[in-house]
Amino acid sequence: MSLVDEYRRQAGWRAWSQAFAMLPSLHGQVVLDLGCGVGDLAAELVARGARVLGVDGNEELLAAARARGLPGAEFVQADLGALPDLGVAADGLWCSFAAAYFPDLPAVLGAWSRHLRPGVWAALTEIDDLFGHEPLLGRTRELLAGYARDALAAGRYDFHMGGKVRRHMERAGFTVERESALPDQEFSFAGPARPDVLDAWRARLARMQGLHGYCGQEYAALRDDFLGCLVRADHRSRARVVFCLARR
Numbered sequence: 183m184s185l186v187d188e189y190r191r192q193a194g195w196r197a198w199s200q201a202f203a204m205l206p207s208l209h210g211q212v213v214l215d216l217g218c219g220v221g222d223l224a225a226e227l228v229a230r231g232a233r234v235l236g237v238d239g240n241e242e243l244l245a246a247a248r249a250r251g252l253p254g255a256e257f258v259q260a261d262l263g264a265l266p267d268l269g270v271a272a273d274g275l276w277c278s279f280a281a282a283y284f285p286d287l288p289a290v291l292g293a294w295s296r297h298l299r300p301g302v303w304a305a306l307t308e309i310d311d312l313f314g315h316e317p318l319l320g321r322t323r324e325l326l327a328g329y330a331r332d333a334l335a336a337g338r339y340d341f342h343m344g345g346k347v348r349r350h351m352e353r354a355g356f357t358v359e360r361e362s363a364l365p366d367q368e369f370s371f372a373g374p375a376r377p378d379v380l381d382a383w384r385a386r387l388a389r390m391q392g393l394h395g396y397c398g399q400e401y402a403a404l405r406d407d408f409l410g411c412l413v414r415a416d417h418r419s420r421a422r423v424v425f426c427l428a429r430r
């Protein structure tokens with residue numbers, strides 16, 4: 183399955199209606215969707231009356247987003263870590279599952295804010311503890327924790343960003359109005375994973391080349407333990423999907 187197809191099927195496992203119910207009216211607003219991927223959330227924003235400027239670094243995902251032909255939506259390629267002038271002063275900022283790529287989020291939020299009008303809203307959604315599933319072998323937990331520590335130290339990804347979004351937004355000058363854990367059928371669930379969700383986790387782990395490199399010969403055992411954990415009747419998640427709505 184291509185990355186585009188992988189991303190498309192993820193949307194059905196999220197509780198986006200709960201997040202959108204917390205947003206102000208979007209009618210006539212210009213909204214930035216940073217890390218827009220294949221445009222699923224842009225489509226939701228457009229359906230609620232917004233004009234959307236989606237930004238992503240991946241041209242293959244952007245092509246899929248453009249192919250939707252969403253009225254009033256435009257999709258551009260750029261590095262979110264160094265946003266060029268987008269030519270808009272937006273009324274809102276949506277960013278889902280992209281904040282973790284920026285461990286120094288307060289600085290990045292400061293730069294993103296230059297594309298927003300004063301007083302407008304920003305909604306960030308991020309996972310806290312993606313690998314937080316139980317029961318796992320002690321060695322699996324050790325490897326996953328070490329890999330997460332390395333990713334953070336290298337400034338590549340913060341696997342605990344969900345729990346820090348509120349603090350980071352406040353440090354960047356935002357006032358947080360709502361923080362809420364969203365149910366999620368892929369990341370945050372109890373009991374055995376559905377077959378399609380298990381499939382997605384298998385594909386996700388296969389995509390994580392950095393994890394392969396970190397685990398070396400232990401990768402296959404880690405993968406099998408992790409996937410085995412997800413189908414157990416006593417499986418439980420510590421992982422949370424955190425939604426934060428703020429103003430600045």
Ligand SMILES: C[S@@+](CC[C@H](N)C(=O)[O-])C[C@H]1O[C@@H](n2cnc3c(N)ncnc32)[C@H](O)[C@@H]1O
Nearest residue numbers: 217218219238239240261262263278279280283
């Ligand atoms: C996990 S996906 C989330 C997609 C979508 N927002 C969603 O909620 O399903 C993260 C997205 O962020 C994009 N991304 C990550 N780092 C980026 C960067 N430095 N510049 C631009 N896009 C980036 C990826 O290409 C990907 O589309």
